[in-house]
Amino acid sequence: MKKLKSVSPEMVVADREKVRATVTEILQRIRTEGLSALQDYSNRFDKWQPLSFRMTTEEINACIARVPEQALADIRFAQEQITNFAQAQKASLQDLEIETRPGVILGHQNIPVSSAACYVPGGKYPLVASAHMGVVTARVAGVARIVAITPPFQGKPNDAVVAAMKLAGADEIYCMGGAHALAAMAFGVEGIEPVDMIVGPGNAYVAEAKRQLFGTVGIDLVAGPTETLVIADDSCDAELIAIDLLGQAEHGVDSPAIFITDSTLLGEQVIAEIERQLQTLSTAAIARPAWENHGEVIVCDSPEEMAQVSDAYASEHVQVMTRNPAFFRHRLKNYGALFEGKETNVCYGDKVIGTNHTLPTSRAARFTGGLWVGKFIKTVTFQRLTEDASWQIGEYCARLCALEGFAGHQRQADIRVERYKPKIKAA
Incomplete structure (x- = not known):
């Protein structure tokens, strides 16, 4: 194995201690001061001072009315795909009752949590798809009270995000974001009842808030920067590989993009092609530093070694574009979501195909999968003699x-x- 491109030693690393200390302070203030602290942080971080963080029916309907019909139709299509797959997943969860010995009856029941808050990020991009992934999945799971929260985008609620939340089935919609919003959901403040669970992706502060709030509420997982890993051989062309790497690198300047191949020539071609595409990519200001500081190209000696290296990275997304992609499906063990063949890609999973895009990062794929209906459901046991x-x-x-x-x-x-x-x- 050799690396044609490695992670830069000068790459920017988030100051985790600073993030941890800041979040600790925010959570403590929300817990003790309630609504006044929430208003203070909203003004400080988002320049947002609404009369109420909860959106009214009239405000929600006004947002929906401003969304073009084609966009609404596309949102409905995506939500239909996510609903279909989530329903199939839920159907696989069966209640159980068995007599293990004469007179001993044991079993389990699958019971959804009573309430959940679904966080939809909106800092750099208004992530409409995250509304589907959280709210639709919670609805299919049977959660009785579904709360959707999102920060203001460019000074106000984003119309498409709000529309997606409502169409997905949210019972309450709040325009607020960041660690302070999650704290309000966990502890409850004046006018906001606490929830039992918080799910959804977010920035480093949101991720740290979820980490610290776990125990007070349930969480899906702690998700860091988006990651992608592409496995390809010379049956795939450099153009396709390059855009699939850059398409995820544009998530953030700290998003890793890893390419694993058994062809030195293809590895060199991909490096050159990425540079060419960066000249015209409109999000190059984000994708370029992500690639330069967090991108890698690794050449392996065999498909078996490619699989081993991929499992060591345990990436959030693993995309396989080889002559025999099924070879990797049967060998890979550590990934958040697998995309098999040239015909699919991570973007499909991110936005519309039906699987969930809230996935494990930072090698957490070694021990957990992503968000699905089962995350909202408690499997509890019973016994009778x-x-x-x-x-x-x-x-x-x-x-x-x-x-x-x-x-x-x-x-x-x-x-x-x-x-x-x-x-x-x-x-």
């Missing part, structure tokens, strides 16, 4: 409790043995 099963299990349980020194536990079992075990009559 007959009297005969109770005393039989009780005898084992009492001895095991004694082994651990739990006298009260032991008595719980013993009393049932005494009550339910048939008495042997003396001759």
